[in-house]
Amino acid sequence: xxxxxxxxxxxxxxxxxxxxxxxxxxxxxxxxxxxxxxxxxxxxxxxxxxxxxxxxxxxxxxxxxxxxxxxxxxxxxxxxxxxxxxxxxxxxxxxxxxxxxxxxxxxxxxxxxxxxxxxxxxxxxxxxxxxxxxxxxxxxxxxxxxxxxxxxxxxxxxxxxxxxxxxxxxxxxxxxxxxxxxxxxxxxxxxxxxxxxxxxxxxxxxxxxxxxxxxxxxxxxxxxxxxxxxxxxxxxxxxxxxxxxxxxxxxxxxxxxxxxxxxxxxxxxxxxxxxxxxxxxxxxxxxxxxxxxxxxxxxxxxxxxxxxxxxxxxxxxxxxxxxxxxxxxxxxxxxxxxxxxx
Numbered sequence: 001x002x003x004x005x006x007x008x009x010x011x012x013x014x015x016x017x018x019x020x021x022x023x024x025x026x027x028x029x030x031x032x033x034x035x036x037x038x039x040x041x042x043x044x045x046x047x048x049x050x051x052x053x054x055x056x057x058x059x060x061x062x063x064x065x066x067x068x069x070x071x072x073x074x075x076x077x078x079x080x081x082x083x084x085x086x087x088x089x090x091x092x093x094x095x096x097x098x099x100x101x102x103x104x105x106x107x108x109x110x111x112x113x114x115x116x117x118x119x120x121x122x123x124x125x126x127x128x129x130x131x132x133x134x135x136x137x138x139x140x141x142x143x144x145x146x147x148x149x150x151x152x153x154x155x156x157x158x159x160x161x162x163x164x165x166x167x168x169x170x171x172x173x174x175x176x177x178x179x180x181x182x183x184x185x186x187x188x189x190x191x192x193x194x195x196x197x198x199x200x201x202x203x204x205x206x207x208x209x210x211x212x213x214x215x216x217x218x219x220x221x222x223x224x225x226x227x228x229x230x231x232x233x234x235x236x237x238x239x240x241x242x243x244x245x246x247x248x249x250x251x252x253x254x255x256x257x258x259x260x261x262x263x264x265x266x267x268x269x270x271x272x273x274x275x276x277x278x279x280x281x282x283x284x285x286x287x288x289x290x291x292x293x294x295x296x297x298x299x300x301x302x303x304x305x306x307x308x309x310x311x312x313x314x315x316x317x318x319x320x321x322x323x324x325x326x327x328x329x330x331x332x333x334x335x336x337x338x339x340x341x342x
Contacts, residue, residue: 059108064091105263179298291320
């Protein structure tokens with residue numbers, strides 16, 4: 001369901017014409033109180049929701065070819081469904097209908113009232129596939145979305161999920177942190193070991209509060225610039241010199257913390273906990289792509305996964321880093337390899 005379909009009025013129209021926020025649903029009120037940097041009324045495909053059991057909502061966005069091969073895209077962390085926007089051109093070139101999905105508590109997806117783990121995700125994706133009338137589909141997870149793609153390969157029926165892809169995906173905690181940068185080592189251990197309440201406070205203070213500030217320049221200065229200038233290798237940082245790529249990152253991360261820190265904290269605790277299944281029991285086919293220059297999710301993580309899943313195939317991309325691995329024609333090739341022969 002498109003967000004504006006709930007009321008018959010777009011958030012952008014509310015801002016332009018002064019419609020009282022009392023008339024808008026709670027979901028849209030949050031947009032009306034802090035307008036994002038782009039025109040939502042012109043990008044309604046980026047703001048869609050699907051009703052789930054337990055009165056939960058799953059947010060998603062669509063890019064690429066509307067009638068192409070359906071592929072669900074699982075974003076990194078922190079990120080949201082809008083991370084998928086950077087793939088739009090690649091998806092169009094490959095006739096791919098790329099559907100980015102918010103994880104619980106992120107973007108438009110609500111947090112569950114009961115405990116949630118990695119193996120709950122495949123059921124949510126199956127509900128979304130049914131909602132979209134998709135009999136067969138592929139999935140691909142990038143960075144923190146990688147484990148969620150592996151969970152789908154483990155749990156979803158093979159007559160529905162044709163193949164899963166993992167691009168620069170997080171490895172299980174058993175792998176450890178070999179090959180990561182010192183910044184990632186600290187960040188990973190913080191996410192893993194800090195008590196949930198402390199992590200929530202830390203993420204809220206350093207990310208969520210700024211992401212929800214109506215003045216996007218504050219968020220850029222305090223979060224985006226700091227991330228680009230201190231956490232990224234030169235090759236990755238260079239990508240964000242492009243104004244559009246930079247704006248895409250801003251929009252993506254603002255959506256990641258749209259509801260506050262809760263979604264990120266739950267996601268982090270899932271990623272840095274045992275996955276709940278043995279890799280040898282992953283019966284679905286999995287393609288993996290890792291860059292030899294990646295210090296966020298090093299190629300060793302990909303090798304660890306590929307050696308333990310019975311139907312896995314790894315391609316190591318020489319010189320590629322965490323963000324450059326999908327840049328330009330390399331992104332096109334990844335989508336082509338994901339769906340080839342299925």
